[in-house]
Amino acid sequence: MVPHLVTALTGPLLELERRVLEARTAIERWFRLFWQAHEPPFYCSVDLRNSGFKLAPVDTNLFPGGFNNLGPAFLPLAVQAATTAIERLCPQAKNLLLVPESHTRNRWYLENVATLAAILRQTGLEIRIGGLTVREKTELETATGRKILLEPLQREGARLTLEGFDPCAILLNNDLSAGIPAILEGLEGQVLLPPLHAGWALRRKSRHFAAFDEVAGEFARLIDIDPWLLDPYYASCGEIDFHARAGEECLASNVAALLEKIRAKYLEYGVRETPYVAVKADAGTYGMGVMMVRDAAEVRELNRKQRNKMAVVKEGLAVEQVIIQEGVHTLERIEDKAAEPVVYMIDRTVIGGFYRVHGARAADENLNAPGMQFVPLAFEQPCTVPDPGAGCDAPPNRFYAYGVAARLA
Secondary structure (H helix, E strand, C coil), rough: CCEEECCCEEEEEEHHHHHHHHHHHHHHHHHHHHHHCCCCCCEEECCCCCCCCCCCEEEEECCCCCCCCHHHHHHHHHHHHHHHHHHCCCCCCCCEEEEECCCCCHHHHHHHHHHHHHHCCCCCCCCEEEEEECCEEEEEEECCCCCEEEEEEEEEEEEECCCCECCEEEEECCCCCCCCHHHHHHCCEEECCCCCHHHCCCCCCHHHHHHHHHHHHHHHHHHCCCCHCCCCCCEECCCCEECCCHHHHHHHHHHHHHHHHHHHHHHHCCCCCCCCCEECCCCEEEEEEEEEEECCHHHHHHHHHHHHHEEEEEHHEEECCCEEEEECCCEEEEEEEEEEEEEEEECCCEEEHHHHHHHHCCCCCCCCCCCCEEEECCCCCCCCCCHHCCCCCCCCHHHHHHHHHHHHH
């Protein structure tokens, strides 16, 4: 199950992994106490980048797709984690309603929905699937030929139902990029997972990373490391209009300041790579509204095609705010293709992950783009049972560190 990785096994990352392994008892206790004070998301996925000197989360998705890319080995742990979460959130649950995205022509996305429904059914729940835009029952076929039934949502008072089906819990696999539908507002007596404020209608990446700064700082003090080894620098700009070129100077000045800050850290750690930043829409997903910048002048010289690409993201959502995030080179490669790990969690448990691989993209580019491939990897053993005696570069230990970074995010 472990793909052949060509990874930089020298420099501070090995030191970071050693610190993590030595402190694993304290780390697990720290997480346990943290989860007692903070409700974990029902599920999420985290994109990580391993540069050989830094291991950092660069994106956290609270409405993860891609469960179909994880591979069969992750299934038992996923079912166990989902069972635990549902017992805590809705102990008497019998029925759960799954609400997916509206782009039902994407048969690979439907494969994700079918896989997610299969996990949830094995927890002992009856699962039905309701679409925000469907008007009648519709049978859809996934990429592998599985069938799923999409039913129209109904509102009965303050409850969301389907015909003959009154759920205790509602799980959104729709990130609300198009806004919060009225049919989901003001529900009573039903657990909505994740809550509406987790959707892109309200959530912002800059707020997420502001909170992550605090978490990473506290964790870094626990194991006595520089927080920068886990935490990418960032800045943000509001009132952006790429079409009208409004906010361009704000963006350029923030890019220049952030690049200078990264150069100082590279000098401190003897890193010879060229610093870069990722300019991203502050709300949005699917790798849309993202560009890599190595010089502030690039921001001022965007052509019309580049501005159009940055101006609008999924569901036609206009980009009015951006986050400028430190770019983290990936030195992991699979079959000589750039790769990055994506870690999946249900509740507080790491259940698995995969490598996103792109043969046409470089180590300092966005791999979440057309042409990407997925190499599944079961994290059940590596992420819960590290082997300190095997050395820091042993797969179980590298993947344990991945699980720690993802749980921090």
